[in-house]
Amino acid sequence: MSFTLRRLLISDVTLHRLLPVIVAAFVLASCVVAKPVDTGANKMEIPKLPDHPRLLMNAQGIADMKSRVKNCDWAKTHWESIKARADRDLDKEIVLPPRGGNWYHWYACPEHGCSLSTGKQIGQWQWEHKCPLGGEILHSDPNKASKDYDGCKISSVHDEYSRTALVMALAYQMTGDVRYAHRARDIALAYADRYLSYAIHNNNGEPKLGARIGSQNLDESTWLIPVCQGLDLIWDTLTQAERDTITNKLLLPAAKDVIMPNPHGVHNIQCWRNSAIGLVGFLIGDTELINYAISNPGTGFRTQMEKGVSPDGCWYEGAWGYHFYTMSAIWPLLEASRNCGIDLYCPEYKRMFDAPLLFAMPNMSLPAFNDSGQQNMGSGSAIYEIAYARYKDPICLELLARSDRRNDFALWFGEAKLPPAPKAEWKSANYPRSGYAILAKGEGEQATWLCMKYGPHGSGHGHPDKLNLVLYAKGHVLGIDPGTTRYGLPLQKEWHRTTLAHNTLTVDEQSQKAAEGRCIAFGAENGVDYAVCDAGDIYDGVGFTRTAALLDENLIVFIDRIKSDKEHTFDLAYHERGKWTTVPVGTAWAPPGKLGYMHLRDAISSKADGGITLGCEVAKDPTPALPTLGREHPVTIQLSGGEPTEVITATGVGSNTADRVPVAIFRRHGKETTFVWCISLDGKAARIERLDAGDTTAIAVTSASGKKWNLIANPDKKPVSVKLPDGSDWRTESAFAVK
Numbered sequence: 001m002s003f004t005l006r007r008l009l010i011s012d013v014t015l016h017r018l019l020p021v022i023v024a025a026f027v028l029a030s031c032v033v034a035k036p037v038d039t040g041a042n043k044m045e046i047p048k049l050p051d052h053p054r055l056l057m058n059a060q061g062i063a064d065m066k067s068r069v070k071n072c073d074w075a076k077t078h079w080e081s082i083k084a085r086a087d088r089d090l091d092k093e094i095v096l097p098p099r100g101g102n103w104y105h106w107y108a109c110p111e112h113g114c115s116l117s118t119g120k121q122i123g124q125w126q127w128e129h130k131c132p133l134g135g136e137i138l139h140s141d142p143n144k145a146s147k148d149y150d151g152c153k154i155s156s157v158h159d160e161y162s163r164t165a166l167v168m169a170l171a172y173q174m175t176g177d178v179r180y181a182h183r184a185r186d187i188a189l190a191y192a193d194r195y196l197s198y199a200i201h202n203n204n205g206e207p208k209l210g211a212r213i214g215s216q217n218l219d220e221s222t223w224l225i226p227v228c229q230g231l232d233l234i235w236d237t238l239t240q241a242e243r244d245t246i247t248n249k250l251l252l253p254a255a256k257d258v259i260m261p262n263p264h265g266v267h268n269i270q271c272w273r274n275s276a277i278g279l280v281g282f283l284i285g286d287t288e289l290i291n292y293a294i295s296n297p298g299t300g301f302r303t304q305m306e307k308g309v310s311p312d313g314c315w316y317e318g319a320w321g322y323h324f325y326t327m328s329a330i331w332p333l334l335e336a337s338r339n340c341g342i343d344l345y346c347p348e349y350k351r352m353f354d355a356p357l358l359f360a361m362p363n364m365s366l367p368a369f370n371d372s373g374q375q376n377m378g379s380g381s382a383i384y385e386i387a388y389a390r391y392k393d394p395i396c397l398e399l400l401a402r403s404d405r406r407n408d409f410a411l412w413f414g415e416a417k418l419p420p421a422p423k424a425e426w427k428s429a430n431y432p433r434s435g436y437a438i439l440a441k442g443e444g445e446q447a448t449w450l451c452m453k454y455g456p457h458g459s460g461h462g463h464p465d466k467l468n469l470v471l472y473a474k475g476h477v478l479g480i481d482p483g484t485t486r487y488g489l490p491l492q493k494e495w496h497r498t499t500l501a502h503n504t505l506t507v508d509e510q511s512q513k514a515a516e517g518r519c520i521a522f523g524a525e526n527g528v529d530y531a532v533c534d535a536g537d538i539y540d541g542v543g544f545t546r547t548a549a550l551l552d553e554n555l556i557v558f559i560d561r562i563k564s565d566k567e568h569t570f571d572l573a574y575h576e577r578g579k580w581t582t583v584p585v586g587t588a589w590a591p592p593g594k595l596g597y598m599h600l601r602d603a604i605s606s607k608a609d610g611g612i613t614l615g616c617e618v619a620k621d622p623t624p625a626l627p628t629l630g631r632e633h634p635v636t637i638q639l640s641g642g643e644p645t646e647v648i649t650a651t652g653v654g655s656n657t658a659d660r661v662p663v664a665i666f667r668r669h670g671k672e673t674t675f676v677w678c679i680s681l682d683g684k685a686a687r688i689e690r691l692d693a694g695d696t697t698a699i700a701v702t703s704a705s706g707k708k709w710n711l712i713a714n715p716d717k718k719p720v721s722v723k724l725p726d727g728s729d730w731r732t733e734s735a736f737a738v739k
Helices: 059-071 073-089 149-175 178-197 217-237 240-259 268-284 287-295 301-308 320-339 347-359 381-391 394-401 408-413 490-496
Strands: 117-123 126-130 429-431 436-441 448-453 468-473 476-479 505-507 518-525 528-534 542-552 555-575 579-582 601-607 611-617 634-640 646-653 660-680 687-691 697-702 708-713 720-723 729-732 736-738
Touching: 059 073, 059 149, 059 408, 073 149, 073 178, 073 408, 126 149, 149 178, 149 217, 178 217, 178 240, 217 240, 217 268, 217 320, 240 268, 268 287, 268 301, 268 320, 287 301, 287 320, 301 320, 301 347, 320 347, 320 381, 347 381, 347 394, 347 429, 381 394, 381 408, 436 528, 436 542, 448 542, 490 646, 518 736, 528 708, 528 736, 542 708, 542 736, 555 697, 555 708, 611 646, 634 687, 660 687, 660 697, 708 720, 708 729
Parallel strands: none
Antiparallel strands: 117 126, 429 436, 436 448, 448 468, 468 476, 505 555, 518 528, 528 542, 542 555, 555 660, 579 611, 601 646, 611 634, 634 660, 646 660, 687 697, 697 708, 708 736, 720 729
């Protein structure tokens, strides 16, 4: 039976980190005094905990893993790589860093906005740090957090030790060789001896509101989870004195005095905190910690699912990177709970797995909305092994079929043999609770796919970009969203978090307010898929509605209506991946030194009262951000005339400041205007004519092949009468109509 990944034209689907607010407690240098844990009113009865291991897997899980290695080539190959790493590190001296690490987001070139790479070591815990674009060699300044690049490298060393402890423990369970267990033990004891001497510090290097291993309790949590999983796998090999030392000088101080005092409400960080706290509880048998992680009414797992997951399955922050980051934070707690007799695999968590599959572009990637880069689901498919193992929904299978299965999740949880994947179909769909209207036509990776973003802002990770769109066609992402960059860079505020950097409306050269829009109409008529959306309260006294109509696989029309209570400057921007091939003759334009505009380059201004046609083509060579680009593909962008218009063509920021992306800005001044424009994906210009419809917009569109459509955009749904080119009258009260 075929399973449709996208439901045809459905109107619903039934399916930054916030600043810490409480100062971390001071911990005595030798041990921790356990403090009472407030689990709130939802405290549950914890069943008697089974024998170790019981976190990552139990005895049956280990037996299943051994069976996979014996019977499945992919599992054997991955296990051999794990064992090779364990053997490589078995006899290495354990030398812990002298201090905790620095914030990940500082590790970037301040000029080019790209991640640094670590070069040669030049001293004890000192390295050279290189910009891969400009080639500059940067040296660390430990007295300034934004320049403490050595501290960023030290963070990766701590993470490496955490992962090594888990690898050694897995090797012990697979082979029975106690040398691996002793190695994992020695890493844990080394940290128990050192942990309380690491100074608490935050992302700015200040001795407060932070963590010890990392610079925030998020980092402490992601570090602690594999440590706990590894310790659980070797717990029975430890003496009672070793368990007590590790518990009192490492696990409890980390959980109770670093992680717990800084709650984040409903947030991706809190999900990591819950898993770290819960795993400590399950490991040492502390039911108060378990209850805090699962049932705390303000922050626990159940609250995260109830308040953080939309009915469409999207995590509320609206960034696909954080959606997957949150999914990755949750499963360690759920597996430990499951192994201890508590089933937390709820419908909300399943919807989080379903949503990316429903929202994906035809190449199985997700757009770079809000604080997220473009997410390649193929490279991130491993976590779907646990989704299929626990929920058995065939929606996962097409994605898993793209994987070679040589990953941890398949080794630990994967089905030995997967059934055939159902057929995938790409259809238009609307998700009003998450605020995404998707228009799609075609088959396979060559299908045309457009997503208009109108929903919730996304809290601290949201961008001011209501009615922004991302366009995928011909195997490429063409109309792009800027996504994000390292938060420590000025570029994040100066470009990525500005409205101008998105494919939407900017008023008076100022970014939109945080707002939530709505979908007015969505559907299909006479073979045309359409969405009519309102931006909400993005500017005082300004209303903005966008009608997007996918006429066929090669032609998309936009009717953007703006109404305001006073005169404004309206800038409608569109960013097209590739390079300009056709731009108007004009004069050099000096961008204002305002956020967003300050990063435009090669700007040309021209008058286009009668309309204009612009040409682009996709870059011939692949880029790091879009490795699938492999051939030139022409795209035409047309603006219909009829109103005084200034057209500004320029380049904006792509994956870094050296990666230039064509941007067209259509500028008008006044109280009201309607931009009518289209994108021709075959590079052949269409013809657009305005029809007489009073103050409602009606147009006649003719493609290069001669196909014709008459369209009405009527967001107010008032009675409209239009005189068609053939002389007939056309009446409607619909928000959108096509003939």
